Amino acid sequence: MTLIERTRAVLARAVELYRGTEHERRLQEVRDRLDKPLRVAVAGRIKAGKSTLLNALVGERLAPTDAGECTRIVTWYRDGHTYQVLANQRDGQQRQLRFSRDAGTIEIDLGGLTTDDIHALEVTWPSQALRTATLVDTPGIGSLSEHVAKRTWDMFAAEEQETPADAVLYLMRHLHSQDLDFLRAFHDTEVSRPNPVNAIGILSRADEIGAGRLDAMASARKIATRLATDDKVRRVVQTVVPVAGLLAETAVTLTEEEVRQLRTIGDRTPREVEALLLSADRFVNLMPELGLTSIERQGLLNRFGLFGVRLGSTLLRRGAVSTATDLAKVLAERSGLTDLREVLGSLFFERRDVLKSRSALLAVDALTRSEPVAGSQAVAAEIEEIIASAHPFNELRVLSSVRAGWVTGKPDVVEELEHLIGGTGAATHLRLRLPVDAEPDVLAAAANGALARWQQRAENPLTSHELQMAARVAVRSCEGMLAELRASVR
Numbered sequence: 001m002t003l004i005e006r007t008r009a010v011l012a013r014a015v016e017l018y019r020g021t022e023h024e025r026r027l028q029e030v031r032d033r034l035d036k037p038l039r040v041a042v043a044g045r046i047k048a049g050k051s052t053l054l055n056a057l058v059g060e061r062l063a064p065t066d067a068g069e070c071t072r073i074v075t076w077y078r079d080g081h082t083y084q085v086l087a088n089q090r091d092g093q094q095r096q097l098r099f100s101r102d103a104g105t106i107e108i109d110l111g112g113l114t115t116d117d118i119h120a121l122e123v124t125w126p127s128q129a130l131r132t133a134t135l136v137d138t139p140g141i142g143s144l145s146e147h148v149a150k151r152t153w154d155m156f157a158a159e160e161q162e163t164p165a166d167a168v169l170y171l172m173r174h175l176h177s178q179d180l181d182f183l184r185a186f187h188d189t190e191v192s193r194p195n196p197v198n199a200i201g202i203l204s205r206a207d208e209i210g211a212g213r214l215d216a217m218a219s220a221r222k223i224a225t226r227l228a229t230d231d232k233v234r235r236v237v238q239t240v241v242p243v244a245g246l247l248a249e250t251a252v253t254l255t256e257e258e259v260r261q262l263r264t265i266g267d268r269t270p271r272e273v274e275a276l277l278l279s280a281d282r283f284v285n286l287m288p289e290l291g292l293t294s295i296e297r298q299g300l301l302n303r304f305g306l307f308g309v310r311l312g313s314t315l316l317r318r319g320a321v322s323t324a325t326d327l328a329k330v331l332a333e334r335s336g337l338t339d340l341r342e343v344l345g346s347l348f349f350e351r352r353d354v355l356k357s358r359s360a361l362l363a364v365d366a367l368t369r370s371e372p373v374a375g376s377q378a379v380a381a382e383i384e385e386i387i388a389s390a391h392p393f394n395e396l397r398v399l400s401s402v403r404a405g406w407v408t409g410k411p412d413v414v415e416e417l418e419h420l421i422g423g424t425g426a427a428t429h430l431r432l433r434l435p436v437d438a439e440p441d442v443l444a445a446a447a448n449g450a451l452a453r454w455q456q457r458a459e460n461p462l463t464s465h466e467l468q469m470a471a472r473v474a475v476r477s478c479e480g481m482l483a484e485l486r487a488s489v490r
C-alpha cells in the first residue's frame with residue numbers, strides 16, 4: 001500500500017470511530033483535503049512582499065498589497081467555478097461579501113464586519129494556477145499589532161489540531177533572528193524535528209539589493225546561496241531562492257502600454273537613462289522632454305521598481321526583445337519567478353501526496369489525543385506506525401537529520417545522500433543528478449550503481465551509526481527508483 005492509501009485507510013477508520021460526534025465533519029474535511037490542491041501559505045514579516053509574490057504565482061493581481069484592512073486578514077485563494085468571497089467569522093458563521101476589482105487587485109467590502117470579527121477570508125477564483133495549489137496570504141509577523149501577528153501565528157501554531165497549510169513559502173528580506181524563531185515554531189515535532197521538508201525560503205525584494213543595479217539579481221543569488229548553506233537556515237528551509245516579486249508580478253500582467261513607455265525610455269542614451277534612474281525622485285521629476293508625465297513615471301516605478309525600469313528599457317534598447325510577450329518572458333526569468341516555479345514543482349508539487357498525508361495524519365493524531373474515544377488508541381498507534389515506517393517519511397527524517405548536521409561523512413557522500421533521498425526534488429533524474437531527458441537505461445545504471453554503494457555503506461561496520469541508518473533509507477530509495485523504472489519500461 002502506498003502512503004496515501006494507508007492514510008486514506010486510517011482516515012476511514014477514524015471517521016467510523018467518530019461517527020455521530022461533533023468531530024465527524026472535521027474528519028471528513030481532512031479526508032476531502034487529500035483530493036484537493038496542496039495548500040501553500042506565504043509567510044514572512046509585514047512588507048516582505050508576500051501578497052505581491054502571491055499575485056505573481058497566480059498570474060493575476062488578486063491580493064491587495066501595501067496597507068488596507070484586508071491585508072490584515074489571513075486570506076485563502078482557491079480555484080473554483082465562480083468568483084466569490086466568503087468571510088469565515090470568529091463566531092463560526094460564514095458570510096458572502098461583496099467585492100470589486102477596478103484598480104487591479106480585489107477590493108473586498110467587509111459589509112460592516114471589522115477585521116477582528118473575521119477569522120479568514122476565502123476568495124474563490126477560476127484560475128489554472130490555483131488548481132495546482134491553494135495559496136494562503138498571511139498578514140505577517142512583526143505586523144501592525146500583536147493581535148494581527150497572533151493571527152498569523154495561529155495559522156502555523158503546533159498546538160493546533162490541524163495545520164491549515166501543507167507547505168509554506170517563507171519570505172525573508174534580511175536574515176533576522178525573529179524570522180528564524182518564527183520558522184522554528186512553525187515546524188511541528190511529530191514527523192521530524194526540525195523539519196525543513198515543507199518550507200522553502202525566499203530572499204524577497206531581491207531587486208532592491210545593491211540599489212537596483214542591473215547586477216542586483218546576481219548579488220541576490222550569491223546571498224541566497226550563502227543563506228541556503230547556513231546551518232541555521234538549512235534546518236528550517238530546504239533551500240533559499242531569490243525573487244524580485246514585484247517584477248515577477250508585473251511580468252505576468254504586463255501591458256502593451258507599459259512596454260511602449262519603457263521603449264520611450266530605452267530610446268534615450270544609456271547615459272541619460274542612468275542619470276535619470278539614480279533615484280526614484282529624479283526619475284519622476286527630471287527630464288521633462290522624456291515624453292512621459294510624472295504620473296506615468298510614478299506608475300512605472302510602482303509596477304517595475306527602479307531595477308525593472310532599468311532592465312526593461314535596456315532589454316528593449318538592445319533589441320534583446322521586441323514584443324510584450326518576449327519581454328514578459330525575459331522579465332519572469334530575470335525576476336527569479338521561473339526558477340521559483342521549478343523549485344516549487346520539484347520540492348512541493350511532486351511530493352504532494354507525502355505533504356498531504358503528513359497534514360492529514362497529524363490532524364487525526366491530534367484529535368485522538370485531545371478527544372479520545374473507544375478504539376482511538378489503536379488508530380493513534382497505527383498513525384505512529386505509518387510515521388515511523390513509511391519510506392517517504394523516513395526520507396524526510398533523514399533529510400532533516402542531514403540538514404541538522406547529525407549525519408556526517410565526506411561532503412560528497414553526504415551530498416549524494418541528500419540527492420538520493422529526494423532532498424533536491426523527488427524526480428528520479430534529480431535524485432540521481434542526471435539531466436531531465438536521461439534515458440531509462442542510463443537512469444537504471446546510475447540507480448544500480450548508487451544501490452551498490454549505499455548497500456555497502458549500510459553494512460560497513462566502520463560507517464557511523466547515523467550514516468548507517470541513513471544509508472538504509474538511501475538503499476530503499478534506490479530500490480524504489482529501480483522498481484519504478486522497471487514499471488515504466490513495461
Ligand SMILES: Nc1nc2c(ncn2[C@@H]2O[C@H](COP(=O)(O)OP(=O)(O)O)[C@@H](O)[C@H]2O)c(=O)[nH]1
Pocket residue numbers: 044045046047048049050051052053064065066067139140204205206207208243244245246247302304305306
Ligand atoms: N522593489 C520591490 N518592491 C516590492 C517587491 N515586492 C513587494 N514590493 C513592494 O513592497 C510593498 C509591500 O508589498 P506587499 O506585497 O504588500 O508585502 P506584504 O506585506 O508582505 O504582503 C509594496 O509597495 C510592494 O509594491 C519587490 O520584489 N521589489
Ligand SMILES: [Mg+2]
Pocket residue numbers: 050051052064065066071137138139
Ligand atoms: Mg500582504
